[in-house]
Structure formats: structure tokens, C-alpha cells
Amino acid sequence: xxxxxxxxxxxxxxxxxxxxxxxxxxxxxxxxxxxxxxxxxxxxxxxxxxxxxxxxxxxxxxxxxxxxxxxxxxxxxxxxxxxxxxxxxxxxxxxxxxxxxxxxxxxxxxxxxxxxxxxxxxxxxxxxxxxxxxxxxxxxxxxxxxxxxxxxxxxxxxxxxxxxxxxxxxxxxxxxxxxxxxxxxxxxxxxxxxxxxxxxxxxxxxxxxxxxxxxxxxxxxxxxxxxxxxxxxxxxxxxxxxxxxxxxxxxxxxxxxxxxxxxxxxxxxxxxxxxxxxxxxxxxxxxxxxxxxxx
Numbered sequence: 213x214x215x216x217x218x219x220x221x222x223x224x225x226x227x228x229x230x231x232x233x234x235x236x237x238x239x240x241x242x243x244x245x246x247x248x249x250x251x252x253x254x255x256x257x258x259x260x261x262x263x264x265x266x267x268x269x270x271x272x273x274x275x276x277x278x279x280x281x282x283x284x285x286x287x288x289x290x291x292x293x294x295x296x297x298x299x300x301x302x303x304x305x306x307x308x309x310x311x312x313x314x315x316x317x318x319x320x321x322x323x324x325x326x327x328x329x330x331x332x333x334x335x336x337x338x339x340x341x342x343x344x345x346x347x348x349x350x351x352x353x354x355x356x357x358x359x360x361x362x363x364x365x366x367x368x369x370x371x372x373x374x375x376x377x378x379x380x381x382x383x384x385x386x387x388x389x390x391x392x393x394x395x396x397x398x399x400x401x402x403x404x405x406x407x408x409x410x411x412x413x414x415x416x417x418x419x420x421x422x423x424x425x426x427x428x429x430x431x432x433x434x435x436x437x438x439x440x441x442x443x444x445x446x447x448x449x450x451x452x453x454x455x456x457x458x459x460x461x462x463x464x465x466x467x468x469x470x471x472x473x474x475x476x477x478x479x480x481x482x483x484x485x486x487x488x489x490x491x492x493x494x495x496x497x498x499x500x501x502x503x504x505x506x507x
Contacts, residue, residue, distance in 0.1 A: 271357035344373035354379035
């Protein structure tokens with residue numbers, strides 16, 4: 213799928229470019245208005261990148277591909293470069309500065325993506341993720357991206373050879389770790405580290421419960437993103453895993469987390485080998501800690 217090339221002045225006027233340049237507040241607009249803003253940004257990016265011999269294409273990923281854009285969406289772009297080695301952060305920054313009025317940017321090591329540059333642009337204020345990728349790395353995307361520009365048909369030909377890698381939570385990987393994580397929570401409860409416990413329960417929602425529930429229901433397993441809209445009945449149960457600042461509340465939330473996980477594990481298609489020994493020992497220890505500090 214190919215998006216139209218660089219936008220003409222007439223195109224931009226039709227999309228209300230003059231309003232954008234005057235610092236339009238996207239919150240005053242609509243879903244379509246934000247998509248128009250994104251379209252203009254993409255067209256400007258194509259103009260900058262197609263004249264740079266280091267790059268062979270620009271693709272669009274994220275909510276644009278899934279047709280899930282709303283007025284709070286960010287823009288996910290994949291800049292495909294010729295070299296097999298990722299550009300240095302300074303080079304990534306320099307490229308980002310050419311695409312718009314950049315006010316902030318940083319690399320994505322915190323999410324395991326050193327070749328990702330997370331950007332904030334103004335006039336209007338939008339969040340843009342720039343993923344710098346080789347051609348072969350496009351296979352690692354959970355969806356086939358929309359191609360905004362390419363040299364010849366290099367990206368189209370490559371994508372036609374195979375599909376992107378679907379994002380599927382590794383249920384056995386989770387099972388092999390979950391009960392050690394429960395033991396970790398019991399240790400923090402024993403020490404009275406309530407803030408850490410609250411963060412730990414959030415971690416289990418985002419890394420375990422959310423992805424498994426979304427995947428089981430046929431949705432993309434992106435943590436707990438849009439879980440209220442996708443599976444509202446499950447979201448009601450998930451509320452009980454959110455504790456107050458209180459050890460007893462944290463203990464109750466952890467028990468609910470365990471119960472929900474065991475139910476999700478039972479609904480997973482395929483063979484997940486339960487670690488019954490770790491489960492038994494971790495839950496016994498959790499009960500011992502609860503009896504000691506909550507009695």
C-alpha cells in the first residue's frame with residue numbers, strides 16, 4: 213500500500229495548513245483533523261528523506277496501520293536506511309530536526325529500542341516516534357507498515373516475500389517467571405515497601421494480565437493499552453488489582469492478580485507447562501508473610 217508522495221501547497225491549504233502553522237490546538241479539532249496533521253507531517257518528512265541517499269524509504273506503523281487513530285494518538289514512523297548498522301543518536305537527532313519544529317527527543321533504551329527516537333514537535337504539538345530500521349528489521353514489526361515513500365519498489369518487494377511477525381505473548385515464558393515474581397511481591401510486603409508493591413502490581417498488569425487477556429480476546433497485546441474499550445468486562449475485574457496505599461490492600465490485589473492469571477493461563481491455546489512446585493511454594497510463603505504482618 214502506497215501513500216501519496218510529497219504534498220503540494222494546494223493539498224496543505226485544503227487540509228488547513230495555515231491553522232496548523234498558527235499553533236492549532238488539536239484538542240479543539242477532530243480525529244480527521246489530527247489525521248490531516250499527520251498526513252502533512254508525513255509529506256514533509258518524505259520531502260526531506262527522499263533527497264537523502266542514506267535512506268531507501270519511509271513507512272507508517274502503529275495506530276495508523278490498525279485504523280485506530282483518535283485525537284490522542286501519536287504518529288509512528290519507520291525510517292528505512294541502506295546501512296546495516298544503526299545510526300548514532302546524534303545522527304538520529306539531526307534527522308529528526310529536519311522534519312519539523314522539534315522541542316524534545318530521546319532514544320528508547322527504556323523500552324529496549326535504542327534505534328527509536330521519541331520526539332515532541334510543536335505547531336501543532338504532536339508526539340512522533342521515529343524508528344530507524346534496516347530493510348530486514350521490518351520483519352520485526354507486528355504489522356506490515358503502510359509505505360509512504362520508497363526507492364523504486366524495494367520495500368514493497370521485500371514485504372511481499374513474507375509477513376511481519378505477529379505480536380504474541382509467550383505464555384510459557386510468563387509461567388516460568390510468574391511465581392518468582394509473586395515471591396518478590398511477598399518479600400516487598402514483608403518489608404512494608406508499599407510504593408514498590410504498588411509499582412510491582414502495575415508491572416504484573418502490564419506484562420502479564422493485560423497482554424494475555426487482550427491476546428485471548430483477539431486484540432493486540434500491548435500491555436493494558438485500550439483494555440477498557442477492547443474488553444470492558446475484564447477491565448472491571450482488573451480494577452481489583454489496583455490497591456490503595458495500604459499493605460492489606462496490596463495483599464488483596466496480589467491475590468486477585470494470582471487468581472486472574474491462573475484463569476487466563478487455563479484459557480491459553482497450546483501447551484503451557486505449569487510450574488506447580490514454584491506456585492505452591494510462592495503462595496505458601498505469601499500466606500506466611502500475610503499472617504505475620506497483617507494479623
